Amino acid sequence: MTILIDNRSGQPIYEQIVDQIRDQILAGELRPDEALPSIRSLAKDLRISVITTKRAYEELEQAGFLYTVAGKGCFVAEKNPELLREENLRKIEEHLEEIRRLAVRCGLTREELNGMLAIIEEEDT
Numbered sequence: 001m002t003i004l005i006d007n008r009s010g011q012p013i014y015e016q017i018v019d020q021i022r023d024q025i026l027a028g029e030l031r032p033d034e035a036l037p038s039i040r041s042l043a044k045d046l047r048i049s050v051i052t053t054k055r056a057y058e059e060l061e062q063a064g065f066l067y068t069v070a071g072k073g074c075f076v077a078e079k080n081p082e083l084l085r086e087e088n089l090r091k092i093e094e095h096l097e098e099i100r101r102l103a104v105r106c107g108l109t110r111e112e113l114n115g116m117l118a119i120i121e122e123e124d125t
Contacts, residue, residue: 001030001037005046013048017056025065025076026087032078036066
């Protein structure tokens with residue numbers, strides 16, 4: 001498992017950890033029932049507070065990406081199809097919002113955006 005912390009980012013460190021672990025799970029890089037580093041071990045490796053790592057793991061567990069076994073540690077949860085769908089919808093919404101901002105800056109209309117999407121869809125077939 002690889003996690004890179006960007007101290008120049010405005011994003012809190014625990015959110016960076018959550019995003020990167022979640023993305024690795026969704027991409028299949030981390031498999032169901034795979035053990036994650038202990039909270040202390042990850043904190044030491046990243047040179048951050050144990051509290052920060054604990055918060056990231058707790059958020060991932062609440063979101064259904066991890067489960068904890070007392071005395072054994074944290075593990076990747078089975079992929080829930082509905083959870084995967086929600087995560088993908090969230091990513092699509094983020095991308096669409098960025099597209100909307102760029103379109104406004106360029107003065108593109110909705111029809112022009114729809115035309116661009118139609119061209120992309122045609123190229124994929």
